[in-house]
Amino acid sequence: MPWSVRWVGGCGAQSQKQCKKSSFAFYQAVRDLLPVWFLEDMRTMEAFHWEDGGKVSVYSPSEALLYALVHDHQPYARHLLTKFPQSALAVPSQSFSCCQSAPHLAMAVRYNRVRVLFRILKAIQVLPPSDRAAHLDRQGCSRVEGGKTALHMACELVRPECLLLLLGHGAAPCLRDSAGNTPLDTLLQQISHLPAANMRAKLLCLDCLFFFVPQDLKFSMKQQLLDNRQQWLDLLGENRFQCLVGLAPPSLFVGAMRVLIRTISPEHFPEALDNLPLPHFLKPLDLKLES
Structure with a gap:
């Protein structure tokens, strides 16, 4: 991995700095719509959060989904919601939501x-x-x-x-x-x-x-x-x-x-709209969304 974290046993300041660097690199990777497999390798193999007590942690599926939302990375969002249906919608850390x-x-x-x-x-x-x-x-x-x-x-x-x-x-x-x-x-x-x-x-x-x-x-x-x-x-x-x-x-x-x-x-919304005699304005979007 090009952004691997190698600080086990290192000083706190350097570890915290590396966390921020890795976090920004992951943000850039999602923004650039890199492949899902690459993003998941990166998310699960690197540390992005520096917490009290000197602990570090990876991004959760929930936090990764927020990045996918911001940058409209639809394949990554689909992967997270399919593989982690509950944890992808769990409460993120306080750095993401107050x-x-x-x-x-x-x-x-x-x-x-x-x-x-x-x-x-x-x-x-x-x-x-x-x-x-x-x-x-x-x-x-x-x-x-x-x-x-x-x-x-x-x-x-x-x-x-x-x-x-x-x-x-x-x-x-x-x-x-x-x-x-x-x-x-x-x-x-x-x-x-x-x-x-x-x-x-x-x-x-x-x-x-x-x-x-x-x-x-x-x-x-x-x-x-x-x-x-x-x-x-x-x-x-x-x-x-x-x-x-x-x-x-x-x-x-x-x-x-x-x-x-x-x-x-x-469970059948909005697909079932097509089967009802509804006016056009109730189908205003491109609601023919692939399942």
Whole structure:
């Protein structure tokens, strides 16, 4: 190995320096999309962490998956999730995440790694229900991420593909972040931003969200919609506005789509979308993802 670590019994300062050097070399190797076998040899044969007490350790599959997410190394992400389905989604060390929860879903949404997100969601489906929910509805730390879930982030960053995948695999659409906002509130805040950029994608997210949120959802932005009726009518159109504020029931179309969507189990999402008479906007991404 070109970056082998050879410091057994060496002085602490030199060992710590070598750890940092090896860590950066691994980061570069993932960034350069080097072959999976090479990355795994490197990950398991070198020490990257310098811990209290002079101990050193290798990167875990969980930490390697975060690097694969950042650099969109899809073959490496697939390998880690296939060979280490549980440890690849475990909590990383504190140098990677300040929260004692696994941030992989949020990271996939932040970098818009739709295909890796799809694979993570499939890996989560085989976990026990409580573990599955812990991943899907994980809330980021209040200091850095404002208690946002991956769904909040998909709405904030206007990621319709990520949003639909998360909803279809069972992410809860009603959770609130540290500020008391639901994902719907977060999305409406983005829609209200001026100038009105990326409006098509924002409304696409809203239409997708409509099919998964309960009809009686209480959300913080409702009063603002009512107080600024004309502004929101212009932004959303009359049908969306009336339905959101409760002045009219959902249309027959929305009701029918909600029923159809709920016939798809998370294990068959999104593949089963192709077998249902759904509108085109419910297939907005390249969701023909290889299994």
